[in-house]
Amino acid sequence: MSSLTSSNEAQAPVAARGSSSAPSGSRSTNARARSIQGRSGFWFVLPFAAAFAMFLIWPILSGLWMSFTNQSLTGSGSAFAGFDNYSEALGDAALWQALGNTVIFTLLTVVPLVVLSFVLAYLVYIGLPGQWLWRLSFFAPYLLPVSVAVAIWQWMFQPDFGLFNGLLLRAGFAQIPFLSEASLAMFSVVVVTVWWTLGFNFLLYLSALNNIPDHLYEAASIDGAGPWRRLFSITIPMINRTTVMIIMLQILASLKVFEQIFLLTNGGPNGATRSVLEYIYDVGFTGYRLGYASAISYLFFALIIVISIVQLRVMNRKSA
Structure with missing residues (x-):
């Protein structure tokens, strides 16, 4: 054992x-x-x-290294310049004017591109007759290349044979210099931009509206809530995150505006519509100063980063 x-x-x-x-x-x-x-x-x-x-x-x-040099588009003068380009940019009056034009354009486009896109999406969502036609009409301009959209509106803004001025002349009114008057050129660019880019935000809002549960509206109707009450108590709060995203995307897109301004007004008259990106283009490819243009680009990039961080924090606090 x-x-x-x-x-x-x-x-x-x-x-x-x-x-x-x-x-x-x-x-x-x-x-x-x-x-x-x-x-x-x-x-x-x-x-x-x-x-x-x-x-x-x-x-x-x-590009960051180039911003510290005197690099030219002709290939000459690539000596190290230190922070000279940055100090020159901070004191450049033309750059500050371009920045002011960019801020004005952003303020004038963000509000209608958010409000109008929501209104149009809501009209389609609640059953506007002929929905397929409205969906196509609201989204189709966004599919056009910028050159085509600008060509359409250039014809309508023409002072002699344009659509708008032709109608004004037939009605006995004077012509309006939409693109050659400094006080009207920016508003003309804003109208073109809103018409051209509205469809993207419209599509985002329509998708968000379709994701709202139907039982919320049914419960609100049983409780006696009317259409306006349901709109402000259910619809708008439920798409709050989509609204925050659209506002952020639209501000960033408006700050980087270039194509429609360059093609429609070429920054004029007298720089009234020239944006920061167009000024960078003029300095680098017309003035041949690649080093200075690079410095402006990185200053503008830093500004966009700061605006994005501040905006993100503010929006997160509001949506919380």
Whole structure:
């Protein structure tokens, strides 16, 4: 009996060692499998990482270095200039005028592009007759290239044979210089921009409205809530996050305006509509001062980052 007990005690450590060696082998196998997966994943990511570094990281670093030089588009004068370009930009009156035009354009476009897109989406959502036609009409301009949209409105704004001035002349009124008058040129660009880009926000709002549960409206109707009460108590609060996102996207897009202003008014008259990006284009590709244009670009980039951070914090507090 004692010999049997001793033999069992002798075999116990062997079994314990055998049981501990099995998990060790499985762990090493799993480690090898993870290593192989990691190496294969690296080769899948490598093409994108190379393209990302070549077309984004390298241009950013190269442009940052160029902003500290006197680099010219002609290839001459690439000496190191330190912070001279940045100090010149801060005292450039034309740059401050362009920044003011950009801020005015942003203020004039953000409000109608948010309000009108919601109103149009809500009219379609509640069952406006002929919904397919309204959906197409509201979204179709957004599908047009900017050159086509500008060409349409340039014809309508023409002083001699344009649509608007032609109607005014037939009605016995004087012509209106929509694009050649400094006080009207910016409003003309705003009208074109709102008409052209309204469809994107309209689509976002319509998608958000369709995701509101129907039982909320049914419960509100049973409680006696009318259409206006349901609008302000259910619809608008339920799409609050979509509104925050649209406002953020629209502010950033308006700050980076370039194409429609450049094609419609070329920044005129007398720089009344020239935006910051157009001024950067003029300095770099018309004045051949790539170093100075790069410095302005990075100052404007820093300003957009600050505005984005502040806006994000304010919107998060309001939506909380």
